[in-house]
Amino acid sequence: MPSQELPAPLATAAEGFARYLEAERGRSVHTVRAYVSDVESLLGFAASEGVADLPGLELGTLRRWLGAQSEAGMSRATLGRRSATARAFTAWALREDLIDSDPALRLKAPRREKSLPGVLHQGQVLRLVEGAESAAVEGGPLPLRNRAMVELLYATGVRVGELAGLDVDDLDPDRRTLRVLGKGNKERTVPYGLPAALALDDWLRRGRPALATGTSGPALFLGARGNRVDQRQVRSVVRGLLEGLGDTSATGPHALRHSAATHLLDGGADLRAVQEILGHSSLATTQIYTHVSVDRLRKSYLQAHPRA
Known part of the structure; x- marks a missing residue:
């Protein structure tokens, strides 16, 4: 449901969140567009359930929104991003006194697939x-x-x-x-x-x-x-x-980024050093490359060891 079809209080909230992202968080235009699209999707779903303003937004609404997208075949990575956007949006709304309590505090993101396609061999x-x-x-x-x-x-x-x-x-x-x-x-x-x-x-x-x-x-x-x-x-x-x-x-080009990180770890680089090189804010993001390296090590072992 696009923003112009949202009830006025919900549309105003979406616009305010967009201004916050642009002015206070220094997000790129692409990121702001993705976040606002996620929020409009959430608020459109809420409106379809009869929610007319932000205080009517409940944890159950958020869960049903994510559940509907999961059933439609949306990837875990996208669901994870959308749940993170929902949490950021409701936290902002609470700070702005648009809601009295945060309905997304207990909203859990789906576990992301530990896969990294497109890594090149040296x-x-x-x-x-x-x-x-x-x-x-x-x-x-x-x-x-x-x-x-x-x-x-x-x-x-x-x-x-x-x-x-x-x-x-x-x-x-x-x-x-x-x-x-x-x-x-x-x-x-x-x-x-x-x-x-x-x-x-x-x-x-x-x-x-x-x-x-x-x-x-x-x-x-x-x-x-x-x-x-x-x-x-x-x-x-x-x-x-x-x-x-x-x-x-x-x-x-992202394959070259994936490959650089994987090859650094294969060569013995420290995980935190790789985190710094890649510019990841969280070490957990960098750790996906350790799974790739271990998988490759295991395949080599199974192929080469006589008693594997």
């Missing part, structure tokens, strides 16, 4: 970057950019939006570190290796100057017209390289 990553390198050798600024983007995505595990938002002065070539502005405007420093450093140096010396215009500003990665590269362009580049592998179900 051999596949090598072939991926070799493909980018081969294209860069053929010349032109865009292949040089693509190689640098792919190397940096895998070297640092940064998100696509974080990569697109990088400026030239976010790089510290001497220390081989990168300053990243992540979710919630939290800044972190991430190291990167020699292959990424060489690719970045090539891009900055031979690629970027060929594309830069008066409107390029400090953007590290540029599009063909000299503007800051956007996330769609990054996804398209990585998707094309992944399709060229021919032996993976991975489809986008």
Whole structure:
């Protein structure tokens, strides 16, 4: 049920929550849109049950809302996000004195699947970057950019939006570190290796100057017209390289983030160090990669040990 069809008190509450997210929490436009969509879905369901204002919202309503979506086949990850949105919304409403008690205090999120599709083997990553390198050798600024983007995505595990938002002065070539502005405007420093450093140096010396215009500003990665590269362009580049592998179900840049984290843990990196590198606010989010590493270790054991 869209916001214009909600009873006025519910529509006003949804609009107030959106303003709160934008002004006080520093959320991205995409995140605000997703949260508001979740809240409108909840309030639309509540209205369909006869709820006309926020004090009429009860725990049972929240549970039935999630239950209906689960029966419709919604994934556990999406249900988890929606239950988190509901808790954030009712907590905000309580602070704003729109309700007297919080109905979502006892609302439990469904257990998330401990699966992580799209993790590349190290051999596949090598072939991926070799493909980018081969294209860069053929010349032109865009292949040089693509190689640098792919190397940096895998070297640092940064998100696509974080990569697109990088400026030239976010790089510290001497220390081989990168300053990243992540979710919630939290800044972190991430190291990167020699292959990424060489690719970045090539891009900055031979690629970027060929594309830069008066409107390029400090953007590290540029599009063909000299503007800051956007996330769609990054996804398209990585998707094309992944399709060229021919032996993976991975489809986008997040596979490089997943792979970087998994390979770090496979190599003995500390879990909290990986949490810091990825910019996770909770260690529990990073722990999913330990399951992937243990599963891979178990498969190797079963294949190799004579008494497995």
